Amino acid sequence: QQQVKQSPQSLIVQKGGISIINCAYENTAFDYFPWYQQFPGKGPALLIAIRPDVSEKKEGRFTISFNKSAKQFSLHIMDSQPGDSATYFCAATTGGYKLSFGAGTTVTVRA
C-alpha cells in the first residue's frame, strides 16, 4: 500500500506549456516532501523540496504547492522544455530515514 499516491501516470505537454503533477498522502507525521527527477538510465536526482510550514516554494521554472489541510502537494513545471522530459517522483518522509515515493509520472514535452 503506497503511502503517497501520485497522478497522472503520464502526461504530454507542448513546449512552453505547464505540466502539473499531483500527490496525496495520509500520514500527518510526514515533515519533508521532496520531488525527484529521473532521466532514462540514470538514478533519480533531487529537484525541489518543501516542508509543511510553507504553502509554496519556487525554484526557477519549478514550483511546489502544498496544501496541509487537504494533505496534498503538487509540482508545476512552467514553460516546459524538451529537456524536462523525464519521470518525476514525489516523496514524503518523517525524519528522513524512510522515504516513501509515489509511483512516478512520465512527462513528455513535445517541441
Place this chain on the structure above:
Amino acid sequence: NAGVTQTPKFQVLKTGQSMTLQCAQDMNHEYMSWYRQDPGMGLRLIHYSVGAGITDQGEVPNGYNVSRSTTEDFPLRLLSAAPSQTSVYFCATRTGNTGELFFGEGSRLTVL
C-alpha cells in the same frame, strides 16, 4: 569524486542463485540505503543503514540481506533469487538530515 558507484550495472540470474550487488560511496555519508524500482510502483525502500554496524529494514526487506562494515560500502545480498526480484536496484546515500538522497545509476537484475 565518483559519488555513489553501483556494480554490476546488469545481471541475469537463474532462480535460486545468489549474488551481491555492490554499492560504494566516497562522500563520507553516514546514511546509505537500497531501493528497488518497478513499473507503476515507484521506488521502494529495501534496507538502510545510519552508520557502520547499524542496519534496519525498509518497506520490502524479505529476500534481501545487508551488512555495513565500513562507511564506504553497503552491499545488498540476494541469497536465493526469485523472479519477483527482477527489478532495477538503486543505492542512495544522504548527508546529515537535509533529506536529499544521492542515487547511484542503478543495477538492472533479471531473474529467470
